[in-house]
Amino acid sequence: MNMTSAPAHIAIIGGGIAGLAAAHRLEELSREREVPLRCTVLEASDRVGGTIGTEQRDGFVLEYGPDSFISEKPWALDLCRRLGLEDDLIGTQDRFRTTFVVRHGRLEPLPEGFMLLAPTRLGSLVRSRLFSWPGKLRMGLDLVLPRGPQRDDESLGSFVRRRLGREALERVAQPLVGGIYTADPAELSLAATMPRFLQMERERRSLIYALWRAGRSRPQDAKGASGARWSLFVTLRNGMQQLVDTLVGRLSLGTIRCGSAVRSVQFHDTAWQIERRDGGRLQADGLILATPAFQTARILRSCDADLAERLAAISYSSAATVSLAYRRQDVPHTLNGFGFVVPRIENRAIIAGTFSSVKYLGRAPDGQVLLRAFVGGALQAELFDLDDDEMEDAVRREFAALLGIEAAPLFSLIARYPHSMPQYLVGHLERVAAIEQQVAAHPGLALAGSAYRGVGIADCVRSGEAAAQALLDQLSSVPLQANDSSSGSTLATDTRYMK
Ligand SMILES: Cc1cc2nc3c(=O)[nH]c(=O)nc-3n(C[C@H](O)[C@H](O)[C@H](O)COP(=O)(O)OP(=O)(O)OC[C@H]3O[C@@H](n4cnc5c(N)ncnc54)[C@H](O)[C@@H]3O)c2cc1C
Numbered sequence: 001m002n003m004t005s006a007p008a009h010i011a012i013i014g015g016g017i018a019g020l021a022a023a024h025r026l027e028e029l030s031r032e033r034e035v036p037l038r039c040t041v042l043e044a045s046d047r048v049g050g051t052i053g054t055e056q057r058d059g060f061v062l063e064y065g066p067d068s069f070i071s072e073k074p075w076a077l078d079l080c081r082r083l084g085l086e087d088d089l090i091g092t093q094d095r096f097r098t099t100f101v102v103r104h105g106r107l108e109p110l111p112e113g114f115m116l117l118a119p120t121r122l123g124s125l126v127r128s129r130l131f132s133w134p135g136k137l138r139m140g141l142d143l144v145l146p147r148g149p150q151r152d153d154e155s156l157g158s159f160v161r162r163r164l165g166r167e168a169l170e171r172v173a174q175p176l177v178g179g180i181y182t183a184d185p186a187e188l189s190l191a192a193t194m195p196r197f198l199q200m201e202r203e204r205r206s207l208i209y210a211l212w213r214a215g216r217s218r219p220q221d222a223k224g225a226s227g228a229r230w231s232l233f234v235t236l237r238n239g240m241q242q243l244v245d246t247l248v249g250r251l252s253l254g255t256i257r258c259g260s261a262v263r264s265v266q267f268h269d270t271a272w273q274i275e276r277r278d279g280g281r282l283q284a285d286g287l288i289l290a291t292p293a294f295q296t297a298r299i300l301r302s303c304d305a306d307l308a309e310r311l312a313a314i315s316y317s318s319a320a321t322v323s324l325a326y327r328r329q330d331v332p333h334t335l336n337g338f339g340f341v342v343p344r345i346e347n348r349a350i351i352a353g354t355f356s357s358v359k360y361l362g363r364a365p366d367g368q369v370l371l372r373a374f375v376g377g378a379l380q381a382e383l384f385d386l387d388d389d390e391m392e393d394a395v396r397r398e399f400a401a402l403l404g405i406e407a408a409p410l411f412s413l414i415a416r417y418p419h420s421m422p423q424y425l426v427g428h429l430e431r432v433a434a435i436e437q438q439v440a441a442h443p444g445l446a447l448a449g450s451a452y453r454g455v456g457i458a459d460c461v462r463s464g465e466a467a468a469q470a471l472l473d474q475l476s477s478v479p480l481q482a483n484d485s486s487s488g489s490t491l492a493t494d495t496r497y498m499k
Pocket residue numbers: 013014015016017018019042043044045048049050051052064065066067068069070260261262263290291292295299319320321417420421448449450451455456457458460
């Protein structure tokens with residue numbers, strides 16, 4: 001492509017956070033490098049933002065999907081800064097930092113210092129009522145157990161069971177980590193989700209010891225860290241939609257076309273031919289596919305059936321959120337935490353509950369509270385199929401049992417996300433590496449989004465931005481030629497961004 005002639009045209013398919021972050025980064029790079037560029041975001045639905053969505057109602061700030069992002073991974077925070085949103089970022093109310101775990105129908109606090117999979121403070125573990133005595137002793141065995149077989153990957157379930165025992169798996173790892181990925185820990189890839197723990201075993205053998213050591217050095221590390229002023233999770237004053245709206249407002253070189261579902265793409269001569277489901281056609285010099293993997297598979301099938309097959313093998317689970325608004329006096333529980341997770345063995349109809357208006361200020365008017373439940377996921381897929389009334393009733397029954405709430409809510413809001421959570425199953429990283437290799441054989445093509453190397457908002461921003469950068473690098477330096485595998489990587493494989 002000749003960068004001195006007409007501006008390069010890059011089409012981004014999918015207007016979720018990954019696609020929007022890609023569009024924004026392309027504009028930044030176009031300005032920085034003085035490369036003329038034109039972007040078109042093609043979004044199937046009638047709005048952009050994908051999984052992200054916020055509704056303001058009667059003084060409540062209601063999140064449909066994500067309610068925050070992690071500040072430890074810098075990409076979303078950094079994007080907010082570049083968008084001028086820093087003053088609108090709000091952290092969690094850390095005096096209520098406790099997370100509860102349901103045990104025999106009661107909310108028990110997660111022992112202080114429990115780091116996702118393993119305890120770091122033995123005193124808190126000993127005092128905790130979340131585990132039985134044999135369960136605690138079994139966890140302690142981690143300190144003396146030898147390393148397990150050295151493998152590139154292992155399921156989260158097998159890893160936790162072998163290092164820390166069944167109770168640690170059933171009571172904490174499954175609801176906390178399985179909950180984040182709405183996945184079955186027996187199948188969830190440890191290398192793709194919690195590589196740090198695999199590494200800890202390799203380097204230090206015991207997880208408890210490794211975490212304890214890391215904790216000792218952390219305060220000093222944190223002093224110089226730019227993210228240290230933020231709590232672990234942050235959100236925006238007007239909800240996560242504010243990030244989407246601000247991003248959209250910044251796109252000056254691009255057009256966003258909602259209601260533009262893409263059916264297929266083909267590379268002909270020197271450009272990508274894009275066919276929409278309504279029959280409309282479009283041509284682009286570069287293409288970023290920021291759609292869920294199963295959609296990306298459909299779009300690429302006629303262009304590369306092998307690649308499509310690999311993409312289609314990434315499975316997804318469905319989840320719904322049910323937000324319920326209450327008068328404070330109708331909620332007997334003290335709500336002295338961010339919320340609770342529900343182990344599968346408790347046989348309840350929800351995966352987790354968030355005390356949204358306690359976790360973040362400004363989510364409910366004075367004297368009222370906002371609570372939110374998660375329903376479905378890989379382990380309770382059948383509950384996602386409940387109709388709205390049944391789902392709300394099920395959540396209200398759980399809130400009655402666990403929080404003592406008998407009153408009817410002021411109002412409720414259900415948001416459904418069918419096939420929304422990519423399942424990083426054992427071997428996921430290998431599959432993604434193969435996908436990356438195959439994508440690199442297609443000139444001017446990049447993939448982004450939650451399907452590959454991280455499901456959180458921060459990871460999705462990172463993948464969108466890295467795809468933009470990789471594509472622009474390629475477009476500005478190498479003339480496009482079909483099936484030229486030497487044209488460099490076109491996927492977000494910049495190692496700075498990997499976990
Ligand atoms: C209920 C829930 C709660 C979550 N909570 C959090 C949280 O608190 N913090 C966090 O960090 N992460 C959270 N996540 C994860 C995170 O929100 C998602 O992983 C992330 O938003 C995905 O972004 P994305 O751009 O990759 O995909 P999406 O948001 O799925 O966007 C993809 C877009 O592509 C469009 N599309 C699909 N097919 C086509 C087509 N053929 N043509 C054109 N467009 C198409 C879709 O309409 C969609 O808009 C949550 C996820 C869910 C489901």
